[in-house]
Amino acid sequence: MTEARTLDQTLPVHGRGQVGTAWWGMLCLFATEGILFGYLIFSYAYLGSQGYSDWPPSGPPALRLAIPATILLVGSSFVLEWARRNANRGNAGRGRIGLGITIAMGAGFMALSLKEWADKPFALADSSYSSIYFLLTGTHLAHVALGLAALIVLFAWSIAGRVGGGHEQHRALATLYWHFVDVVWLFVFLTIYVSPRMV
Template identity: 30%
Template structure:
């Protein structure tokens, strides 16, 4: 005899993916630290962690799509809870990046004698903010416009325009990442070059990681839109991806103004 559910909420089935994601995050963090300090095997551990996270992301997203699209478990009450959860997650990310900005301004507004009492520190050849950084700013702002275009098209039931907007967004995101990698390869300083290198690579590097995660998020939404998973009323997964991407845009604007432009002058 089956039980009748008398509430609109979804009782989630037991899942191994939170555990595997945590294990992957631990390996990625520990391996990255080992790699940065030239310990043997650090890079391998970091790659194992990254692969574990990517696999967990795929399988976890697969289960969520199955629960929402095919089993109908994401009622309006569940969607509201997901939206609140995403907003709280973005708030935690704001605090996360605030720590890096705090460290940057703490060191740049009152540079110590150990770095020559000047900012940027002596011996650091900073990047020109009006070359690759400004180009990446334009690319990221344009991607914010295309994802908004896709969202409005989805709300009005225009699948062709929605898919086109998402395709442009993913292409722009990949282009941004490519230019970021080129910039890192061209830079004359590394993360080990004092407080400037540390704050620069930690803040821009973590932003780049968020761009990578957001690109995966949007690519999944693109595939789901092609497969008719979204409707004009039910597309909370795409809303979460769009909110996350706009957050990435705003963080980059602060990075460009504070670290590239003001901090590199």
Template identity: 35%
Template sequence: MAAAHAKHHDYHIIDPSPWPFIASVGALIMAIGAVAWMRAAQGSSFPLFGVDLAATNFWLFLVGLLIVLYTMFAWWSDTIKEAHEGHHTRVVSLHLRYGMIMFIASELMFFVAWFWAFFDAALFPDEAAQVARAQFTGGVWPPEGVEVLDPFHLPLYNTIILLLSGTTVTWAHHALLENDRKGLIAGLALTVALGMFFTCVQAYEYLHAPFAFRDSIYGATFFMATGFHGFHVIVGTIFLAVCLLRAMAGHFTPQQHFGFEAAAWYWHFVDVVWLFLFAFVYVWGSAGATIAH
């Protein structure tokens, strides 16, 4: 009987899992909660099925977020368990890599949309302002009266920070391939620290920005592009922090370490996107404008 159920292929047929359904429920609750929270902030109601959900304020959103976070933890824990049980064969690992590549490609298209919005507003400022019902720009970019950040101050610091983090995560990867556990942990720890430092510098930059999100179309496109990148940095930092904890627990081998490899790919993607943001949004986008000091 056991021989009849023996696996004679490299594929992994997973057991029935509740996590896709639970994740969908959590995402739905989180989305409805976010709308209710925003309506409450505006002093409006949000009736649904005879109940004013705006009264829940942010609590409904928090419940959905906690469900999603727990699902992520449990689902990925199952994936790690499957890897330790030997289910991640050569074919399965290849498909996992294909999946990560497609995910990064989808993220790339996400940022293309924000770059498109920024360039459309920068190259055709008055037309974009009319469409967005924003203030007129005077035919120039950045709009008249808008003071911009000095690209060679905090943005340059953050560029150096991310480039350094790219080298430290590469160091950690090579240390893993050489079975150097201490080098792996040290490289990951430095990368996580640099990621946290980047987030702190960007938060400080936002707090002292001379323009606001709703002041002009420049502010809207700037904060959307750089803000979503900052969110991705936070996600990548958490991703690498989990890898650090796993490395300290003895996970990952030179032969099997897709979890770390996926985190490293994601972090390099974040690095490259920032280089484009720095070059075009900060440097090119502020050319000829008044620099706020």
């Protein structure tokens, strides 16, 4: 009769380190969201190719707000990466400062985007262009808002002392998502603001 074996460790219910189950789940999310944005960008290109004489109706969108918004969002990725690396090295203070600056830069991007929406001479249902413009930029803005929510939670945890050593995965996932949001914006920016200036 064989002796019953007992497990000396309990089954882990979450990943450890920077790469785990959640990391792979995040990559799957990026794949599906990449397809979504690819579809929206294709829709923009398809509508623009249908012979509209006024595409965009009021000419290429102004860059007055879009360029500083882009600088804020892209720059925030570098700040967040700096914050993550410092936090992983045990420098919680610098990590917290970087997180706070990233949140402020992301909020600045949202404020400039909403200001641009308010300044538009058209509404969502006015034309094909207005519909795809608000849908594409609005979908991205929703992703920025979700990323900001994750960073705010991470910041609150840091203030409470709940994100220390062993929480590298939380920081890695939030940073990875924020980088994804920034890269997607570059494609949106090229589609909405640059491509009309190239025809």
